[in-house]
Amino acid sequence: MAVRFDEVQVGxxxxxxxxxxxxxxxxxxxxxxxxxxPIHWNEKFALEVGLPDVIAHGMFTMAEAARVVTxxxxxxxxVVEYGVRFTKPVVVPNDGVGAVIEVTGKVAALLxxxxxxxxxxxxxxxxxxxxxxxxxVQLG
Amino acid sequence: MPLDPSFIGRTYPPTAPYExxxxxxxxxxxxxxxxxxAYTDAExxxxxxxxxxxxxxxxxxxxxxxxxxxVVNDPELGLDYSRVVHGDQKFVYSRPARAGDRLSVTISIDxxxxxxxxxxLTVRGEVHDTSGEHVVTSIMTxxxxxxxxxxEE
Numbered sequence: 001m002a003v004r005f006d007e008v009q010v011g012x013x014x015x016x017x018x019x020x021x022x023x024x025x026x027x028x029x030x031x032x033x034x035x036x037x038p039i040h041w042n043e044k045f046a047l048e049v050g051l052p053d054v055i056a057h058g059m060f061t062m063a064e065a066a067r068v069v070t071x072x073x074x075x076x077x078x079v080v081e082y083g084v085r086f087t088k089p090v091v092v093p094n095d096g097v098g099a100v101i102e103v104t105g106k107v108a109a110l111l112x113x114x115x116x117x118x119x120x121x122x123x124x125x126x127x128x129x130x131x132x133x134x135x136x137v138q139l140g
Numbered sequence: 141m142p143l144d145p146s147f148i149g150r151t152y153p154p155t156a157p158y159e160x161x162x163x164x165x166x167x168x169x170x171x172x173x174x175x176x177x178a179y180t181d182a183e184x185x186x187x188x189x190x191x192x193x194x195x196x197x198x199x200x201x202x203x204x205x206x207x208x209x210x211v212v213n214d215p216e217l218g219l220d221y222s223r224v225v226h227g228d229q230k231f232v233y234s235r236p237a238r239a240g241d242r243l244s245v246t247i248s249i250d251x252x253x254x255x256x257x258x259x260x261l262t263v264r265g266e267v268h269d270t271s272g273e274h275v276v277t278s279i280m281t282x283x284x285x286x287x288x289x290x291x292e293e
Contacts, residue, residue, distance in 0.1 A: 019173065025171075025173070028170070028171045029171045029172065031167075031171070032167045032168045032170070032171035032172075033168065033171065033201075033202055034202055034206070035205070058226050058229070059198055059201050059226075059229070060172065062198050062229060063172040063174070063196060063197075063198040064172065064173075066196070066197045066198060067172075067174055067176075070174075070176060070196075070197065071176070074188075075178065075188045075189075076176060076178055076179075076194060076196060076197060076236060077178075077188065077189075077190065077194060077233075077235065077236045079197050079233065080232070080233050081230070081231065081232050081233065082197050082198075082230070082231050082233075083228065083229065083230030083231070083279075084228065084229055084230075085227065085228045086225075086226055086227060086228070086229070132228070
């Protein structure tokens, strides 16, 4: 069920999603991605380097935010460009609950060749965790 | 001490090919909690026009970051990795990475800037299949914080 270019306009909202992040998820992501930086799993280390607690991998947050786009278009290959700025860390406490990354997106510009630019907003605990989060998406 | 700007434009040798495996893609998709069938079901991927399962958009970062170790560990550049944070990340895709790909990364230093005492390094990784086909460009900005500001934010 592909999204068609003529179905969208500037301002079209993508379905928003909330992504829970637990310590266990960070350990799993560390293993899958090979990024074993201890700031993502070792509270003692994180505090020693001045962080408030263990923080999520920036690339984990970037991957979650992308899902708002790929779930919308269906075929992940429709994403032809994707960029973010890591503005604030997602702090993940060891309280059995963890954190939540909330992501919204909307069509910000109509481009040539049935492409659109989608601007994403990702927040956690009320803080904007990604800035300049943009994807160029090929529609049908 | 600021980084030497003469490193701008330096290109490092291509990395040894990384073979993208179906099960690695499955493991990565599970780790990001993404149930899109294009990542795990070859038939679903084929119905979208792909020859095999494809990898999520951020999957190629693993390769480009490993390849960027050439820059991070370059003794001539002298980057203090303990002070480095990932500032920005961008991907420009020709196509998704997919199972069976053998991917090599060529790393270049596009920019070195000094902003408020921090060194800001723009590192570009061009990811090609062994046939020479371009798959994705991964552009990462690495920020080496000034020593006395480490840990703020």
